[in-house]
Amino acid sequence: MNLLESALDLRTFLNELRHRQDLVDVNTEVDANLEIAAIVRRVYEERLSAPLFKNIKGALPGACVLGAPAGMLNNKKYAYSRLALHFGLRPETTPKEILSVIRLAMKKEPLDACKVRSGPVKENIWKENDIDLTRFPVPLLHEKDGGRYIGTYGFHIVRSPDGKWDSWSIGRMMMVDHNKLTGPAISTQHIGMIRDMWRKEGKATPWAFVLGAPPAAVAVAGMPLPAYISEPGYVGALLGTPIDVVKAETCDLWVPANAEIVIEGEISLDETALEGPMGEYHGYQHTEGKYLPMFHVKAITFRNNPILPICVAGLPPEENHTIWGTMISAQILEDMQEAGMPVDMAWCSYEAATCWTVLSVDTEKLALLNTDARSFADHIAEIYYSTHAGYLVPKLLLIGNDIDITNIDEVVWALATRAHPQHDFIAYPNIPGFPMVPYLDAENLSAGKGGNMIINCLFPEQFRNEMRAGTASFKHSYPPELQEKVLRKWREYGFSE
Ligand SMILES: Cc1cc2nc3c(=O)[nH]c(=O)nc-3n(C[C@H](O)[C@H](O)[C@H](O)COP(=O)(O)O)c2cc1C
Ligand SMILES: [Mn+2]
Incomplete structure (x- = not known):
């Protein structure tokens, strides 16, 4: 078992799942147009192993899609195992234990990301005319969605203009065309707060979007830590080891060195695009889109055979819940x-x-x-x-x-x-x-x-601290000796377990 390494690196995480038989390598050709999403939806709803799609119609050769990265399992004992592995915790970990580990890090000093010179995310670099989001297997997730989403399990990186606050946050990203995206930047969320700071200075917001980051970093990017707390330092404290980051190509932002794909550019000052609708975390599919900020892509860097992780939002349990x-x-x-x-x-x-x-x-x-x-x-x-x-x-x-x-x-x-x-x-x-x-x-x-x-x-x-009435149950209605006896003789009575 390589638990800490799994929290620090998506490919190690996948190897660990494969070792546990909690990963299905899908080699059959699949279509990013609804087919992948339909499979992932069924996986969540039936609580099955995570699918890794390796043969996607028309996609950049070698590009893969990972579904249900933090889906639940049927087996009660291991129900939370894929979630737990995001933090490098053993498969039997309970929700209470997961919360303890997350909270312990709040009492620790932040451990800032470690700036390194290069990393696998720089294996391929697309700039200017090479930029083409459509070459990735960008999935259509629900029949009535207003567009294809490249970002459903990736996080934004933005930094306050004074350089004191680095924000990593999950938010959805819909593809507008080969070099433009759109998605929410709600002003009560930290990406929106930081964007408002840049707008006050009359500037577009330097921005990067990370797909296939260290699993622990993704989980923390989905965490509502208080404002002005930098997520990268918190992830370091959580794991007891810093995340390696490399400098973005086009701005002064630092991105995880072993990420699968990093899209960088800027959030437009006031340009918008029609976003959605999308099947969402609450389980509903709205029918109308909204005008949301435009994100302009200025570079894309990615690993060889990049893996795009996705969340197909909808009825629980998917990653918006887990x-x-x-x-x-x-x-x-x-x-x-x-x-x-x-x-x-x-x-x-x-x-x-x-x-x-x-x-x-x-x-x-x-x-x-x-x-x-x-x-x-x-x-x-x-x-x-x-x-x-x-x-x-x-x-x-x-x-x-x-x-x-x-x-x-x-x-x-x-x-x-x-x-x-x-x-x-x-x-x-x-x-x-x-x-x-x-x-x-x-x-x-x-x-x-x-x-x-x-x-x-x-x-x-x-x-x-009194109770209106006792509880009528196996645990509460019988003397402990009798409970023990019943459990001891369970098979003798004729039950299989
Ligand atoms: C799979 C997933 C998708 C999410 N999508 C969005 C989204 O599209 N918009 C949003 O505001 N928050 C979304 N969230 C929630 C935010 O990531 C979360 O509230 C986080 O705390 C935001 O970071 P912040 O607290 O630094 O603002 C999503 C979370 C997950 C796990
Ligand atoms: Mn935050």
Whole structure:
């Protein structure tokens, strides 16, 4: 097992998956026009091994596409193994352990990327007339998408004009033509904040976009770390070793040396292009596109036989849930504990498509606050929605820590049986929220708010660290000796496991 190296290098990551029989090398010819995406969709939905497409109709010879880089597995024990490998963690790692590792890095000093002179990403360099995005196997992901997306699992690199803040962030990139792209740069996301700084100076934003970066770097680029924190330094701290970077060809940005493909250029000052629609993280396919910033390509560098990783967004679980949801959960848990809240776990249930977060409330600590449901919810709302991470996820469930909030069955049970319809569903219509949430109406969208809600699933007794009723279950309704006996004799009774 080569765990740390897998977090640092996509090709090592793939070899490790292959070794575990969690990679399917697809040598049959496939079409980037919908066929690849349909296969990847089925892989997510059936929780199968990641496909590596090696024979793509009409593409640059040797170019490959990797699907479902952080998809889930059916096998319960290894369900999170592909996600865990992004951080160099063993296949049995649980969500709680993943969050601990991510949070530990927040307490460490940043370890800045290491500037090196060259690397595999410079094996091929296209400039000026050589630039042609269409030579890559840029997939059409859903029948009703407004264009082909080269970037669904890649990250933007931008730097503040004063040079103090390097931002790495995942964002989708649609191909406009052979040397232009378009995609979101929302002004509450860091790419948008930094672009606004450049625009204030009347300048286009120097920009690079990285595909096939070290898996840990991709995961961190999908993490809502607070503003002014540079993701590259954080990834270094997370892995205990810096990421090697090389200088871009056309601007003073530094890009991962072993990336598969780097597209560089600038984000236009005010030029736009029609982007989308695209099947999205919440599971819906909108029908209208939007005018979003134009990205001009000035150079492309790539490895021999480049691998393009993709996420085919839609119904969970895909990377908008397994990566984005997990990274958001880690940041929210940190923010809640920093604010002194009695919260021992946070989890964006993948099944809720990154539209709700569950907080596990430590009822022993809750009782010390001597509070009630409404005051507690109001206090949590004030903290949660004001954070960069909490702002992204509109619904928040509060559940006592007798429940394992990473187990969706238990969460549904608590939601259905503990939240009182008259006073536990508390809307916060005046707190601003993320505009991509699918149930927002036109009025909400123009006001930038209206979609936020806390659902209190704590019984009133839990505010005194008491319980309304015991649980009727194998674990709770029988003496431990009897449970042991039953487990010991399980096969003797005639069950196979
Ligand atoms: C697969 C995937 C796709 C994503 N696509 C987008 C996107 O298109 N637009 C966006 O604003 N955020 C997108 N995100 C979420 C951002 O990457 C995330 O909010 C991150 O925190 C942004 O970086 P920042 O906090 O430095 O702004 C995506 C995340 C993942 C994992
Ligand atoms: Mn950031």
